[in-house]
Amino acid sequence: MSQVQRPLSPHLQIWRWQMNMALSILHRASGIASALGALLLVWWVSAIALGPDYYEFFRSVMGSFIGRLVLFGVTLAVMAHLMTGIRHLLMDTGRLLEKDSAARIGPWLLLGALVLTLVVWAGAYHFAGLL
Amino acid sequence: MKDFRTPLKKVEGLGSAHAGSGHWWHQRLTAIVNLLLIVWFAVSVVTLAGADYRTLVWWVKDPVVTVLLTLLIASVFYHLKLGLQVVIEDYVHDEAWKMTSLLLVSFLSAFFALLGIVMVLKISFGG
Numbered sequence: 001m002s003q004v005q006r007p008l009s010p011h012l013q014i015w016r017w018q019m020n021m022a023l024s025i026l027h028r029a030s031g032i033a034s035a036l037g038a039l040l041l042v043w044w045v046s047a048i049a050l051g052p053d054y055y056e057f058f059r060s061v062m063g064s065f066i067g068r069l070v071l072f073g074v075t076l077a078v079m080a081h082l083m084t085g086i087r088h089l090l091m092d093t094g095r096l097l098e099k100d101s102a103a104r105i106g107p108w109l110l111l112g113a114l115v116l117t118l119v120v121w122a123g124a125y126h127f128a129g130l131l
Numbered sequence: 132m133k134d135f136r137t138p139l140k141k142v143e144g145l146g147s148a149h150a151g152s153g154h155w156w157h158q159r160l161t162a163i164v165n166l167l168l169i170v171w172f173a174v175s176v177v178t179l180a181g182a183d184y185r186t187l188v189w190w191v192k193d194p195v196v197t198v199l200l201t202l203l204i205a206s207v208f209y210h211l212k213l214g215l216q217v218v219i220e221d222y223v224h225d226e227a228w229k230m231t232s233l234l235l236v237s238f239l240s241a242f243f244a245l246l247g248i249v250m251v252l253k254i255s256f257g258g
Contacts, residue, residue, distance in 0.1 A: 045247055048187055048250070086166075
């Protein structure tokens with residue numbers, strides 16, 4: 001029996017980009033990237049548990065330019081997921097579902113994620129005595 | 132209107148997907164726990180930046196820190212397991228691949244969560 005080729009519902013690339021879909025996609029993408037951060041967290045506590053020599057190795061890897069770049073990306077992903085996650089929790093209570101309110105919150109969430117990331121990094125450099 | 136649902140179905144409360152609202156609810160609960168613990172963790176790590184190895188060990192050994200780190204790892208990994216599960220269910224349509232990747236996410240998230248917790252306890256109870 002031959003398969004009937006039924007029409008499919010339009011997928012991602014068909015739609016015009018708008019804030020609501022961008023935030024939804026960002027929530028998923030940043031969530032997946034944050035999972036990498038969870039693995040780094042386990043590696044970090046493992047490195048402490050394995051002793052000073054291994055921890056020095058961990059420091060040299062994550063303290064390198066590439067390491068810091070990865071950590072910065074993970075920080076940004078976690079903060080973005082945190083902000084868009086708050087949006088989802090608010091939507092669960094029936095807020096932010098109107099067309100204009102859904103679009104209006106977007107830039108603030110993105111700005112919030114960026115500011116939180118920069119505050120964390122500026123704070124870390126400050127406490128490390130480098131800023 | 133006639134109700135086609137049997138009394139058993141109503142009591143089970145599982146709905147058409149036979150999974151109920153447990154997944155949805157646990158995702159929200161762990162989201163709120165993660166929100167609080169990530170704020171605590173971010174503040175802690177920022178103030179610990181540049182600290183030497185002994186200071187880090189001393190920090191983890193604080194009983195409250197040990198408990199909060201354990202909770203953070205447990206909640207984060209449960210939350211990411213629930214999230215990745217939905218992504219796989221949405222995008223992986225081949226039944227064999229879907230089942231394989233779902234099992235893999237379950238096993239790996241359990242493995243790394245337990246590894247992280249054991250390491251935290253090892254630091255905390257270590258000499």
